[in-house]
Amino acid sequence: MDWKSILVLFAVMAAAALIGFYNGYQDTKEQQTAILPSVAAEEIML
Secondary structure: OOHHHHHHHHHHHHHHHHHHHHHHHHHHHHHHHHHHHHHHHHHHHO
C-alpha cells in the first residue's frame, strides 16, 4: 500500500470514529432528558 491509501484509510477510520462518538453523545443526551421528567413526576406523585 502506498501512503495515499494509508492516508485515505486513516481518514475513513477517523470519520467513522467521530460519527460513532457523536451518535453516542446524542443518545446519552436524549436519555438524560428523558430521565429528568420521569424523576420529577415521581417526586410530585410522592
